[in-house]
Amino acid sequence: MHKRQLSRKPKKIAFYSLSTREPIQFGSGWISGVIALSLALLGLGMVLCIKFPSYFTLPELRVHYPLALIRTLLILILSVSFLAALTSLMLRQNKALGVSALGLLILTMLIGGRLAPLNDAVINSYIGLDWYLLNLIVFCLIFIPLERFYALRSKQPIFRPQWRTDLLYFAKNHLAIQTVALLVILPAKLFFGWAVIIPLQSWVQDLWLPVQLIAILLLADFCQYWIHRTLHAVPWLWRVHAIHHSVEAMDWLAGSRLHLLDVLITRGLVYVPVFVLGFSDTVIMVYGVIVAMQATFIHANVRWRFRRLAKLVVTPQFHHWHHSSEKVAIDKNFAVHVPLWDRLFGTYYMPQRWPKEYGIAGPEQVPISIWGQFWYPFNNLLKPKK
Numbered sequence: 001m002h003k004r005q006l007s008r009k010p011k012k013i014a015f016y017s018l019s020t021r022e023p024i025q026f027g028s029g030w031i032s033g034v035i036a037l038s039l040a041l042l043g044l045g046m047v048l049c050i051k052f053p054s055y056f057t058l059p060e061l062r063v064h065y066p067l068a069l070i071r072t073l074l075i076l077i078l079s080v081s082f083l084a085a086l087t088s089l090m091l092r093q094n095k096a097l098g099v100s101a102l103g104l105l106i107l108t109m110l111i112g113g114r115l116a117p118l119n120d121a122v123i124n125s126y127i128g129l130d131w132y133l134l135n136l137i138v139f140c141l142i143f144i145p146l147e148r149f150y151a152l153r154s155k156q157p158i159f160r161p162q163w164r165t166d167l168l169y170f171a172k173n174h175l176a177i178q179t180v181a182l183l184v185i186l187p188a189k190l191f192f193g194w195a196v197i198i199p200l201q202s203w204v205q206d207l208w209l210p211v212q213l214i215a216i217l218l219l220a221d222f223c224q225y226w227i228h229r230t231l232h233a234v235p236w237l238w239r240v241h242a243i244h245h246s247v248e249a250m251d252w253l254a255g256s257r258l259h260l261l262d263v264l265i266t267r268g269l270v271y272v273p274v275f276v277l278g279f280s281d282t283v284i285m286v287y288g289v290i291v292a293m294q295a296t297f298i299h300a301n302v303r304w305r306f307r308r309l310a311k312l313v314v315t316p317q318f319h320h321w322h323h324s325s326e327k328v329a330i331d332k333n334f335a336v337h338v339p340l341w342d343r344l345f346g347t348y349y350m351p352q353r354w355p356k357e358y359g360i361a362g363p364e365q366v367p368i369s370i371w372g373q374f375w376y377p378f379n380n381l382l383k384p385k386k
């Protein structure tokens with residue numbers, strides 16, 4: 001009797017606690033719980049987008065949605081979430097995942113009602129919830145299986161340390177896409193209008209699209225190379241960029257960790273020559289997709305080395321070395337599209353092996369929270385110098 005009481009005590013705590021040491025392998029109710037909670041969150045996001053399109057969807061995307069299909073998909077997602085939540089509740093001692101998923105499903109039902117969209121008087125949205133959800137689904141579907149089957153570090157879990165911080169960065173980058181895009185193109189439009197030469201722009205736009213695409217990639221990466229190198233060289237700018245280098249576990253989500261100023265400085269300056277030369281809209285759009293995919297892929301936890309292609313194109317191994325804390329790799333591999341610029345300017349580093357460790361080499365201590373990281377570059381400005 002006494003023994004039984006002792007064994008029950010920790011289980012009671014585990015029932016309510018959000019953190020638990022209960023096993024997470026198949027059959028423990030953890031996977032079904034994670035699926036239930038993820039789908040419940042997705043369902044809630046979809047309902048918000050359908051019910052309040054003016055506030056939560058981008059006008060450019062809104063007009064293309066097949067609503068009937070999305071509603072069918074929503075019912076499917078909510079049903080699977082409900083069944084997964086029940087499975088998790090039955091299998092798992094700790095009910096946090098299952099109960100949270102059920103709570104979210106009830107909230108979704110309450111908000112959804114008959115699902116008719118409310119008044120559409122507001123024309124512009126300020127939160128790209130649909131953009132965030134679409135990107136999250138696409139990236140998860142591509143990269144989670146890729147990192148499971150071809151992992152460089154197979155013991156690194158999907159939910160590795162600090163994944164929440166990086167998911168917040170991913171969310172921020174996509175939810176605020178309208179504002180960020182506006183801030184990125186604003187400096188070029190405000191200060192470089194004088195540099196626009198119409199005949200030159202017409203000549204560029206008349207070039208064959210693949211030629212324009214190669215030109216934009218080379219040019220953007222040349223600018224990005226020098227901006228990136230400057231971010232490493234100037235002490236205060238390094239404090240801004242150090243946030244990106246504070247990642248210690250590389251995966252597809254890690255690339256999202258960028259200080260807002262880092263994004264605005266790099267993308268804003270890279271956009272200047274793109275704006276002045278007036279590349280066609282199609283080319284800028286394709287370039288944007290390549291940037292998003294390549295930037296994610298080069299951080300991924302995949303072991304592919306692309307031996308021959310790696311000489312021409314930036315690969316995960318090339319960028320993993322940029323994130324390495326090993327002394328030999330400090331301030332190397334600044335390019336993100338083509339290693340050509342690092343070869344030309346003497347910063348190319350690409351041994352056969354992979355780095356052993358990632359992160360910041362020096363004694364610098366970057367905070368863990370997204371908020372702490374936002375203030376990190378400003379801390380030493382506000383503190384009086386000794």
Ligand SMILES: [Zn+2]
Nearest residue numbers: 228232241322
């Ligand atoms: Zn860097």
Ligand SMILES: [Zn+2]
Nearest residue numbers: 244255299319
């Ligand atoms: Zn990186």
